Amino acid sequence: MADRAKFQAIKGVRDILPPESALWNRVEQTGREVFGTFGFAEIRAPILEPTELFARSIGLDTDVVSKEMYTFVDRPDRLKEPKKLGEYGEFIEHVKKLFQNGEIPNTRYNEFAMASLEEAWEKYKQLRPRDKLTEKDWESLDLLILSKEAMKLGPDMSMRPEATASVCRAYIEHGMQVQPGNVKLYYMGPMFRRERPQKGRYRQFYQIGAEVLGTSDAPGIDAEVIEMLMTLFERLKLKGAILNINSIGDKNCRPAYVEKLRAELQKVREQLGPDSQRRIETNPLRVLDSKIESEQAIIAKLPRVAENLCDECRAHYAEVKRQMDLRGIQYQENWRLVRGLDYYMRTTFEITAPGLGSQNAVCGGGRYDGLVELLGGPAATKGIGFAIGTDRLILSLQEAGEGATQTGLDVYLAWFGAAAQTAAIGLARRLRGAGFVVELPAVEMKFGKSLGLADRLKARHAVIIGDDELTAGVVTVKRLADGTQQKLNKHQLFDYLRPRA
Ligand code: HAM
Numbered sequence: 071m072a073d074r075a076k077f078q079a080i081k082g083v084r085d086i087l088p089p090e091s092a093l094w095n096r097v098e099q100t101g102r103e104v105f106g107t108f109g110f111a112e113i114r115a116p117i118l119e120p121t122e123l124f125a126r127s128i129g130l131d132t133d134v135v136s137k138e139m140y141t142f143v144d145r146p147d148r149l150k151e152p153k154k155l156g157e158y159g160e161f162i163e164h165v166k167k168l169f170q171n172g173e174i175p176n177t178r179y180n181e182f183a184m185a186s187l188e189e190a191w192e193k194y195k196q197l198r199p200r201d202k203l204t205e206k207d208w209e210s211l212d213l214l215i216l217s218k219e220a221m222k223l224g225p226d227m228s229m230r231p232e233a234t235a236s237v238c239r240a241y242i243e244h245g246m247q248v249q250p251g252n253v254k255l256y257y258m259g260p261m262f263r264r265e266r267p268q269k270g271r272y273r274q275f276y277q278i279g280a281e282v283l284g285t286s287d288a289p290g291i292d293a294e295v296i297e298m299l300m301t302l303f304e305r306l307k308l309k310g311a312i313l314n315i316n317s318i319g320d321k322n323c324r325p326a327y328v329e330k331l332r333a334e335l336q337k338v339r340e341q342l343g344p345d346s347q348r349r350i351e352t353n354p355l356r357v358l359d360s361k362i363e364s365e366q367a368i369i370a371k372l373p374r375v376a377e378n379l380c381d382e383c384r385a386h387y388a389e390v391k392r393q394m395d396l397r398g399i400q401y402q403e404n405w406r407l408v409r410g411l412d413y414y415m416r417t418t419f420e421i422t423a424p425g426l427g428s429q430n431a432v433c434g435g436g437r438y439d440g441l442v443e444l445l446g447g448p449a450a451t452k453g454i455g456f457a458i459g460t461d462r463l464i465l466s467l468q469e470a471g472e473g474a475t476q477t478g479l480d481v482y483l484a485w486f487g488a489a490a491q492t493a494a495i496g497l498a499r500r501l502r503g504a505g506f507v508v509e510l511p512a513v514e515m516k517f518g519k520s521l522g523l524a525d526r527l528k529a530r531h532a533v534i535i536g537d538d539e540l541t542a543g544v545v546t547v548k549r550l551a552d553g554t555q556q557k558l559n560k561h562q563l564f565d566y567l568r569p570r571a
Contacts, residue, residue: 129412
């Protein structure tokens with residue numbers, strides 16, 4: 071017999087199964103309810119976006135963009151590949167046209183491949199008959215084929231590693247700035263990052279996020295977004311969540327701080343690990359994120375961003391804190407909280423929750439004024455938002471015993487004989503119509519087996535229909551918790567079942 075491959079989910083992705091999926095539903099449903107009361111509406115953005123969208127917003131030097139994205143080059147919609155060398159001329163003309171009108175992405179990479187393709191084609195046209203081809207001639211033939219293979223002909227796209235960039239893209243694309251007041255959107259769904267999988271860290275993970283976009287950067291917005299988040303956590307009975315906040319300044323004061331930090335880091339360069347050393351050049355702020363034990367004492371002595379804010383940022387941060395106090399939100403300031411994505415400015419925050427081990431950030435967010443403009447949208451647009459790691463939130467709830475409460479089975483409808491099956495089908499329909507959860511066996515079973523299954527399925531009641539019941543116009547109801555049994559007519563049955571205790 072042929073060896074049948076056993077399929078398994080690929081590394082870092084997983085199935086979410088019942089009963090855990092019931093907890094996921096509860097979390098998402100509560101999110102919808104809470105966000106709704108703050109005037110947020112749902113956006114469902116696509117999972118695939120242009121790679122450039124993430125590169126530009128999250129930043130080329132971030133871990134997410136430089137090594138964690140699932141990126142691929144799609145095929146262009148219409149392009150006939152050359153089958154013979156003689157067809158290359160036609161192919162090149164076609165590609166040139168698509169390249170000029172942007173259907174083939176105008177990247178430097180493609181520009182280079184296009185140039186070498188044309189050069190190789192020119193050389194090919196001058197070749198002598200095949201039997202006299204020299205080594206060099208063959209090389210130019212190879213170059214022709216390789217240049218074609220190297221061209222990234224279709225749009226470059228990535229599976230979203232987060233959704234803030236997508237929300238900003240949608241805001242611009244649909245001209246949402248004309249809407250009255252702030253645009254308040256929330257989303258739920260899978261994100262993809264090629265990270266090393268471990269507890270609470272997956273390659274396909276889920277986020278519940280929200281974004282506020284508009285022309286105001288009032289600190290009251292920052293505080294209200296955080297209030298909404300904390301309300302959700304409270305409603306879900308998430309215990310032990312700690313809110314960390316910080317301000318990382320803006321384009322007026324941050325560059326000077328970053329330079330100051332870089333200069334200080336240069337002085338201690340030799341004492342830092344390779345990652346931090348690299349970040350001195352690429353992104354010194356990220357050194358503050360380091361969890362490496364030996365670097366902690368060094369980091370503690372570095373200049374602090376809060377002490378290097380410009381007047382406007384300092385005032386904004388102070389007002390955010392006052393607005394949080396007005397709402398009774400507890401927080402702790404953490405000057406090392408810089409976040410790993412480039413678009414942030416001013417307010418940043420993160421929430422940790424217990425039971426998660428090293429991956430204890432259950433939510434991250436912050437202000438990103440300027441991102442919409444960077445992506446080609448209206449210049450004055452401000453933005454702030456957060457994303458909860460749903461997988462981690464669920465883990466933390468489970469660890470705290472706030473596990474799944476799947477709706478149990480109200481009625482197991484045991485029937486015996488063809489006539490009883492007809493009656494059972496009708497009764498099942500009416501019971502389900504009234505909202506009861508009903509299991510109706512598809513085939514007839516022996517009495518003992520059928521009732522045994524009702525027990526194992528943890529049904530609250532077995533409703534039994536056999537010849538005797540049919541004749542008498544009743545059903546037998548057995549309460550499985552204590553075995554008490556009685557005969558009821560249809561009306562009595564509904565009354566009896568109604569208080570779903
Ligand atoms: P982030 O900090 O990259 O921010 O992700 C937010 C949360 O997603 C994290 O705190 C964590 O709970 C969860 N998360 C991230 N990566 C993984 C993973 N590999 N496995 C499981 N959970 C993960 C953002 O994504 C921003 N877009 C948040 C935001 C919205 N800022 C402003 N608006």
